[in-house]
Amino acid sequence: MIQKNGSVAAGVLDSYLQKGPLKERAKTNRSFQTFLLGMLFRTDLFFMTAGFLLGRAVIITSLTPFVLPFFATVFWMKRKRRWADSMAVLAGGLTLSVGQAFYALLGLIVFLAGRRILKAFSHSLREEHWLPALVFIAGFLVRLLYQAAFSLNLVWTDVLTGGAEASLSALVTLIFMQSVPLMSTRVSHKLFRNEEIICFVILISSVIAGTIGWHIYNLSVDHVLARYAVLLFAYAGGAAIGSTVGVVIGLILGMASVSSLYQMSLLAFSGVLGGLLKEAGKIGVSSGLLISTLLIGVYGGGYAGLGSETLDSIVAIILFLLTPKSMIKQMASFIPGTREYQAEQQQYVRKLRDVTVSRVEQFAGLFQTLAKSFYPAAENEIHDDDREFLSKVTARTCQNCFKKKFCWVNNFERTQQMMLQLRDISHHGGRSDCARLEHKWRGLCSKADHTLEAIQRERRLAELNEKMRRNVIESRRLVADQLKGVSQVMGDFAGEMKRERGLHEWQEEMILARLNGIGVHVESIEIYNLESGAIDIEAILPVDHYGACEKVIAPLLSDILGESIVVEKKQASDLPGGPSRVVFISARAYDLETGVATAARGGGSISGDNYSLFEIGSKKYVMAISDGMGHGARADQESKDTLQLLNKVLRSGIHETLAIKSINSIMSLRSTEEIYATLDMALIDLQNAKSKFLKIGSNPSFIKRGGHVIMLDAANLPIGMIRHVEVDAKTQQLKSGDLLIMMSDGIFDAPVHIENKEAWVKRKIKELQTNDPQEIADLLLEEVIRAGDGGIQDDMTVIAARINHHIPEWSAFSSEQNDRRASRA
Template sequence: MQRIHISAYRRRYIKDVSKGINIDNTLLFLCVLGFLLGRAIIIDNLGPFGISYFIYMCKHKKYKIPVFFSIALGIILSHEGSDALRYIITLVIVHLISPIISKEEDSIIKIATIGFIISTFTGIMGAFVKGIYTYDILISLFEGIAVFVLVYIYSFGIPLILKRSMRRAISNEEIIALSIIIGLCIMGVSNVNLFEISLKNVLSLLIIIMISYKGGAALGATIGITIGLITTMDTASSPIYIGIYGFSGLLGGLFNKVNKFVTLIGFIIGWSIVIIYTRGSYELVLSLREVFIASLVFLLISEEKLKYLERFTKGILGNEESALNYIDRVKEIINCRLRDIQSAYFEIATTFEKVREKDKILDQRDVASVIDMINSDVCSKCCMKKSCWESKFNHTYNLFVKMLNILEEEGRIDESLVPKDFKRCCINEREVIKSVNHYFDLFMLDYRWNKKLSETRKLVSNQIKSISNSIGEVAEELNEEINFDLEMENNIIVELDKENIKVDKICFLRREGDNFEINIEKNACYGGSLCEEKLIPAVSRAVGRRLSSYKVGCRSISDRCSIRLVNSQEYVAGTHVSSLSKDGNIVSGDNYTYMEIWDGKYMVALSDGMGKGEKAFEESSLTIEILEKMMESKINEEISIDTINNMLILKSSDEIFSTVDLSIIDLKDGSVESVKMGACPSFIKRAKGGVEVISSSSLPVGIISEIKIDRDNRRVKEGDFIIMVSDGIVDAGKDKQLGENWLYTVIEKIDKTNPAEISKIILDEALKLVDGNPQDDMTVMVTKIWRN
């Protein structure tokens, strides 16, 4: 019975084990790994690598038995009798207590400690059998510590192998652990030679070449030093090979951006230099066979397989793609947030529009209130109240309603408009008329303020919609393809360093198409000439294109300087202004601006405020200030003008308005967009002769809430002039019955090419027409276009 019970137990055990073993690629890989680690030996036949590997693999029941036999086979083939027996006994002990190790909740430190105890114990027991020495005890302690450390290392590397298809990101610890495991596996083939060619050396070289190609110089040198240290630690020439592998990986990685062949050439050159310097030319000839085989295998590996390796190399170094993915996620979050804010503002604006507005001075509820107040003031004191309000309430109430309807139609009521029925019934007609007119005036005042408030609500609603649209445009801009070119940034830093120009920060942004932008921050040079003379030419050489600054020179605040460089534009614009105030006033009602804004565009704007003096100056300066800020912020000109219009209407209860004459010149292609709001005609004087007029029929801003913007699109070429004037110039010909034609004729006859001279000639001609006594502020803006 006892024999039958034991036999049944064995059959059930074998059946359970066979069920748990499922042969797949992962199992085969882990078994090969166990075999190689079992074979790996360092000084004095020490081989803790397979033992520590099995201790960790006890956590994975599915692979435990096959890995046990693969490690045991490796130990038997590489160790001598007594050492092999000791390690096999250690494996058996670990297997017997594996149910304790395999608990999921156990920490890796606990498992490593168990491994340390078992390995140290079996080592000391083996020393007792052979004859104990202090050296043997120390070696046993060293081996136990090695097992402890290796179990911890395997806890990072092995899970990466088991879940390699599921992993998308890899930590630094995992990459380092994997590198050590690879090095230890290579040690497992240390004494395998084919035709005097070391398989260990070929594998070492192949791995270093592949890592250098996909990981670059830093990782190539790191993996070279790691493999050189691990695979040669049992030889006297270990330091030499550490240097050879490390320098070869470094030189190969330097050329990884070119292609596989150049990376390989760099590796071979690095290998040859150090071999010749340390070992001599004869050693170089012997080792070239191994380098050749490793190189051939590397070239035969497809790019697709090598790309898989790239996931691991990028995990440790971090890379441009990871940074860009992070930037894309941030952009997506900001974009969603901006879209939410845009939607919220739009809903607020819509709510403002839906607020109920009074369409009559007196609605039904107001009529009842007025009648009640008249009754309280006049009728309550009348001796005939009983015959009117008590006995004939409905009749009397309807008479009052009829009289209020007449009042609302006429605006005022007197005795001639009072209904005859009312006259026959009421003995206090005059007092009632007086009271009715008084209360109607109060409701009229309330109605007017209600209308004003309603108009203001509409303006606020329009303004909130404009803000919503502006936020939407910012969100749309975030969707543009923006790339940070880290390699180009490094090239610029190198070129600036050659010129001894110190900078603190460089950002190279690539946008959609061929557009890019370079932002540089540095200490101010205080002279303003460093950027133009040295910095821009140096950056242009690095980029390989002619560049220009976003604004003339750099923007310097305190001791810091910020400069933005863009691809040099095809055209350049320059503006000159001539102006004169009415009656010699210091303050002019005409305000203007000209500046580069964004994306290679140049803005010229002129505003003429209503009236003269300070009031006109305030209106036009407000218009120009808002326009400058909004255009600099990349806000659409239509939204900008709509905002100005709302601001002027809301600014005061008085009617204030100003004209807007805006020209936006695209310096990349020479297109000009003119936007006019109540402005005078502007002119384009062609370099080859002829004058074109750009006119408008729209109202100035600040008059009505719903504005109509006049737009005009033209093209300019080198030598053309864009001429903008205020109404003081155009109206100078009124008294002489010349209208606007006089200005066209003057501009056509001008043969000067300097914008300053042209503006002065136009102003002088206007002054002649008014006999030197201007009736309004006069301003002439002349912008010349020429090729860059």
């Protein structure tokens, strides 16, 4: 509700800004922000300022390990203003001394010379691979040349100092290559790693080190900037980031000035206190800095210097309070572990999901369009062209006949009608009608035998062409159906991806409280779905040695959520003694128990009947029997292929009716022989017990409910018999305790002396005294064999299934009742 009201309030405020008197002020603020961003990035003010201060940064009294890494980074980035940035470094060094500026100029010359040489001879290696090594060599040579030029004498300590400075420069180069590009990136929502954040902090610390020695009215600029940076990071990232930033900045400032070494303790303590008090807002973070200054500032300059230290902290706090919260929130979105960073990650995942959904929907639309284009024309458009037929026949017979004018000018209608009748009657008419029409034709045509032969030849060619056209049409229909099915599957997949994980924070807290209240320790609860029948909850808990998930947590969740919950998956930790991951889902409302009995013809080992029992997901169950035409290995292979296709197609998510049509098309196209297969399928929804029956050339199925037996039948031809089949599906609502019996034609047709086989089978099912599915299947098979005088004349298969309400292994219980009992005790 708060979120909804907040969005409404945001909308009202936005409307007021657009229409009210604040519109001009908002536009001015945006223009000012755009101007500042332009000054920072478009005019390269940051890089020039950073270069100027890095040219002034000196650590351990004489080392300048930041100059060459900055040169290397800006030239590696191929910045347009890299020469201006380099001049800024020289200008910064000149503010310290002429010698410092000379050192920077010498470093620039040696680096550029070495870079040109390496680029000319190392074509296979990328520049970033050899750049730190170049900085090390250039730094070592420059330090030796600088010492030789100014002191005219080299000692072994100068070599050691040069090696240390060169090594530090190479390390700083790696850091700058990670951090400097972050300032020039135009990506507004980039997620940084922890290493990149630390490298960026080191860059900021190095820049601040260039302000050492600057004072404004007794204010130490480096102290103010360092504390201001710690305040920003502590407020944005918390205690861990605040303390890390404080240690890094304090360490670099301490290396630059030994008198400022105590700043590391002050800044680190300020980062910890400020991060711990960040929930109190800017005032809390500022209080952490003041407390740290009063406690640790005494160690720096004693009580005499405490006033200046406090003044530096107050100025840093003023700058911090003037910093817009929006800027700090944007800064927090780059720091791993913060709420803003997680929100940015979720936004990134959401964008990625939206792009994926859009692409999947585009593919679904493409497949739908392709399916429409592959569907063949209407059947009434497929016909023999009478004119084409007559033209081909007459071209071979009548063109050179002396009676041409008599037949085709004086008696056009009669000649045309008789030729078409001769074509049709030879294919559809009887032998006597055909002989009579041919006798009549011989009395009219002078080339009767030649004409009749041409008619028969063109008729056979026309039939062959029509068969080929129908095969092409059936192939197109098969492709179209498959494309349509793929389109539906992809559309459903896109719809599932659109469903976001809901926010269930208070439900998660309630479940945790209830579990902790009964003494079950659970580290975390994540709710992904709370829809009835589709609940999905994940829990992290210590090692479960006593089955608490099944015995305690699942029953408690069942009581809280009002439906039966079971454990779907339990995954132990890879580390010994580590936490376990458990997934809880909605239990199915019904359970299915099945039994199967089979017998091959003549008691053999190969049966033309095959059956398949499998689940689709966790909520639907499929029972299917297929009977291949005939007996033996060929019939066995046909029925197996049918069931395998059915299994694969249904598991892919294609609708069952379309799956049957696709299987029929495949079976009819793959062989020119008359090989057929029946299919008897029941699709049972275990959530509501609704069942769909699809019978393709199969026998009736029976449902026994108490003392009544219901027969289900449908009239569909076997698979592969005709090219285009319309599947007649029947839906039946099952109830708990119902018995479903499916059988092949070997069972149904075995009692040959019985006329009304449906009534006989219903009576045998009604007389059964057991409810066990396996016993029912065995008894029916035995009864049919007895009725056939002990012989097995055909392959036989019986599937029996009993549906019952799902009974959880552990009953649900309420923790509130246990709490009341404990309070009474």
